Amino acid sequence: MISVTSKCSHAEEQQGSARTLCLCQQNVSGAQCALLYTTHSGQRRIRIHNMGLNCSAQLADVYRACETDALINFFAKSAFEAILSQPLKTVRDILVSQTAHMLACYKKNCASPATLSQLILPETMKVLPVYMNCLLKSCVLGGRPEIPTDERAFQRQLLMAMGVADTQLFFYPLLLPLHSLDLQSDAVPAAIRCSEERLSEGGAFLLANGLSMFLWLGAGVCPELIQGLFNVPSFAHISAQATSLPDLDNPFSKKLKHILEQIQSQRPHTMKLIIVKQREQPEMLFRQFLVEDKDIYGGASYVDFLVCIHKEIGQLLS
Known part of the structure; x- marks a missing residue:
């Protein structure tokens, strides 16, 4: 095994009465970081952090x-x-x-x-x-x-x-079908792929990317679902300007509220809720997050990108 050792000295940084000096030592199987500092009471201390890394010859x-x-x-x-x-x-x-x-x-x-x-x-x-x-x-x-x-x-x-987890959600949002919720279970419905072909005119879908949450409603969504979520009689009566759902005493509303709270609790930022009605203007923003599709600005679909990568691999191996 070839051992590589290096030291890097960082400029001393004054913070109040504390002065710090960081020395890093690295090798192929791990890393060690030593922090030398003076406390506010005048004590000299050193703190050492060790990290072990798995190595393989295969x-x-x-x-x-x-x-x-x-x-x-x-x-x-x-x-x-x-x-x-x-x-x-x-x-x-x-x-x-x-x-x-x-x-x-x-x-x-x-x-x-x-x-x-x-x-x-x-x-x-x-x-x-x-x-x-x-x-x-x-x-x-x-x-x-x-x-x-x-x-x-x-x-x-x-x-x-x-x-890592926030980056994952930022680039590939969570897309959940809400019209098929199991009201007898506390489980969140299984996520589906972020593609327009997964949407249905009679469905309702929640998309979260860590910054915003979109509640997409198909034009043919059933009146019972609309009544249960918004307390209005039809699709036409839903206000796309709303940024929250009303507190209603029915199983579907309570279930969706629970899902929203559960998703939000796992994120460091408060996500704004945006209501999106099919074939209305805000839908253009929502569709930008259907990341497996070709976007309106020319970005490649997932399938097209796979074809591109396949060609690049073929050229490298030919």
């Missing part, structure tokens, strides 16, 4: 242990940092190239023999292409001129501080 083990959620968090932060010093197209091309190289390396060195026409994905990285496509279609990397600079800067700063 490339297949690396793919087998890969955590795609953490990987996309890393790529997103790296890309959002890179756009400050590199052209947007360069950053986008690098993301596509790195995705293709990772999957080509797996196919060449780890996968069972297969024809060049097959797209082979590691079991732990099957959702990497869909996440990467969502990252490329984000307002920060999408390059859409109609998005204000302030909005781009806000989302960039927001994501740079996000943890």
Whole structure:
């Protein structure tokens, strides 16, 4: 094993009467960080943090242990940092190239023999292409001129501080069918894929991305559901300006309220509720979060992006 040791000294930082000096020591099997500081009472102390990392001589083990959620968090932060010093197209091309190289390396060195026409994905990285496509279609990397600079800067700063779970939801929202709720159970309904083909005119769906929650209502949704949620007789009477649901004493309303509270409790930000009625103006905003579809600004659908990555892998291995 080759041991690599390095030390990096950070500038001393004055905070009140406390002065800190951080020394980091790294090697191939772990990391150690030592913090030397003086307390307000004048005591000199040192705090040491150790982290052990698993190592392997087998490339297949690396793919087998890969955590795609953490990987996309890393790529997103790296890309959002890179756009400050590199052209947007360069950053986008690098993301596509790195995705293709990772999957080509797996196919060449780890996968069972297969024809060049097959797209082979590691079991732990099957959702990497869909996440990467969502990252490329984000307002920060999408390059859409109609998005204000302030909005781009806000989302960039927001994501740079996000943890893995929040990044996952930000790029691939949670989409729940509400019209088939089991009122006898406390369980949240199973999520479905974020695609327009999963919607139905007679259904109601909740979409949450960590910043907002959208309650989408089909034009043919049953009157009983409308009455149970909004206490109005028909679809036409629903107000799309509302930002909350009324407190009603019926099983469906209580169940949905419970789901909203449960989702909100897992997020660090309060999510605004937006009511979306099918074929009305706010639906355009809602459809931007159906991330598996081709968007109106030219962003590739998930299927189109898979085709693109497949071609890139073929070129690398040919």
